[in-house]
Every structure is written in C-alpha cells, then in structure tokens.
Amino acid sequence: MNQRKSPTRQIEAIKWSTAAAVVGVAIIAAIVSYNHAYALVTAYGEGGWTARLVPLTVDGLIYASSMVLLHAARQGAPAPHLARWLLALGITATLAANATHGLGRGPVGAIVAAWPAVALVGSYELLMTIVRSNARVPDPVPTPEYVPETDPLEVQAADAFAADVSAGRLPTVRAIRLRLRVGQPRAQRVQTYLSGLITTPDGGPA
Structure with missing residues (x-):
C-alpha cells in the first residue's frame, strides 16, 4: 500500500532535486565558460599556466563574494559593500569574456557564447538561495511566564x-x-x- 509523503519530506525532496539540477547546470556552464575565457586569454598573448589560471580568478571572485554575502545573511549582518561590488565586477567580467569570444561570429555568436556565463552565475545564485533558505532560524527568546500579583x-x-x-x-x-x-x-x-x-x-x- 503506497503511503503519501509528508509535507516536510516533499519539501526536502524538492530542495535536494533542485540543488542537484542547479549543481549539474553550474558544472556544465563552468566548463564551457572556462574554455571560452581560456581561448580569449590565449588569443591576447598569454600562455602556459597564466592562461589556465586567469579564467579561474574570475569565477573565484564570484564565488568568494557570494560566500561573504551568504555569511552576512546567515549572521543577520549588513551585506558588505565590497562584496557586492566585487560580485558585480566578477559577473561583468565573465559575461564580457564570453561575449567577446563569440563576437567574431556576429551578435548572435556573442549571445550564444555569453549564455554559459549567464547560466553559471544564475545557477550559482539559485544554489545560494537554497542554502540561505536552509539557514537555521534562531530560536525565539522565551517570554517570561506571567505571574499574577497577589492581592x-x-x-x-x-x-x-x-x-x-x-x-x-x-x-x-x-x-x-x-x-x-x-x-x-x-x-x-x-x-x-x-x-x-x-x-x-x-x-x-x-
């Protein structure tokens, strides 16, 4: 006899399946975006380890900034302005690198080449949303029990x-x-x- 899943299990199943899908898309997008950025760096004269590591600095900047913002959200602290600026800078850099890679094939080529970067940033931010929603909510401070005054x-x-x-x-x-x-x-x-x-x-x- 089939038993219906409880609402809590259904919510957990949705969260985990969403997280798995987001991670899968992020991995694919990261690989494609890295290859585009690597090709662009190589085309402009860099080679060896430098060409391999420069694309990682862009994605690493996005990751580090998002982690700082996530930590601030979990602690209930204001989001650092530097983290916001660096996140915006990292997103702009990865979009520009991917779009420039495909620009030689016209506007459509630029859009197609930039899409993996959009998918990477979007997937990563969706994953951060799931993590934020799973953040532990502080236990409410118990209010002292009312004791009536004695007449x-x-x-x-x-x-x-x-x-x-x-x-x-x-x-x-x-x-x-x-x-x-x-x-x-x-x-x-x-x-x-x-x-x-x-x-x-x-x-x-x-």
Whole structure:
C-alpha cells in the first residue's frame, strides 16, 4: 500500500532535486565558460599556466563574494559593500569574456557564447538561495511566564480565616465584611478566593 509523503519530506525532496539540477547546470556552464575565457586569454598573448589560471580568478571572485554575502545573511549582518561590488565586477567580467569570444561570429555568436556565463552565475545564485533558505532560524527568546500579583486582601483573608479553611468551612460574606471591614463586592471576591483554598477529602478543590 503506497503511503503519501509528508509535507516536510516533499519539501526536502524538492530542495535536494533542485540543488542537484542547479549543481549539474553550474558544472556544465563552468566548463564551457572556462574554455571560452581560456581561448580569449590565449588569443591576447598569454600562455602556459597564466592562461589556465586567469579564467579561474574570475569565477573565484564570484564565488568568494557570494560566500561573504551568504555569511552576512546567515549572521543577520549588513551585506558588505565590497562584496557586492566585487560580485558585480566578477559577473561583468565573465559575461564580457564570453561575449567577446563569440563576437567574431556576429551578435548572435556573442549571445550564444555569453549564455554559459549567464547560466553559471544564475545557477550559482539559485544554489545560494537554497542554502540561505536552509539557514537555521534562531530560536525565539522565551517570554517570561506571567505571574499574577497577589492581592494583599486575599493574603489577609487567608490568615484571618485559616482555621475555617482548614476545617473545610467557607466563611459567609457577612463574616468576611465584618472581619476585614470591606464592602459587599470585595467580600464576595474574597469568598471566591477562599473557596479555592478549601480542599475536599480526595485532595481537590471544594
């Protein structure tokens, strides 16, 4: 018999499948974008390890800036302006490099060549969105439990009629008025309070 997945499991399944898709697209886009940038750097005179490492500095700048912004978001701190500027600079650089690589084949070629960079940056930011949504929410600070203030008159009544309460006898309103020198309404409230102090043989309130 098939059992329906709980909402929590469905949400987790969506998150993990989305993360897997984003990572897959990001890997493909990163490889293509790297090849375009490598070809561009090589075409402008660089070679060897320099040509291989320069494209990594662009993607690395995007990664480092995004990590700083993610850390600030998880800590509830303001986003550093430098991280925002460097992220924008890295995105601009990778788009420019890929577009320039395909510019020799016309505007359409530039758009096609720039697309992997767009997919890489977009996939990476989607992945960061998933990570941010999984950030632990701080536990709310518990509010102190409200404790009602004790009415001094009730304390006085409990002391004055302690013998009656212990014997299970509820004082009359008249007796409370005379003993405590209060009016009818307050005497009735005190009587209600005293009735809660009287216990039955089974230990419960009267």
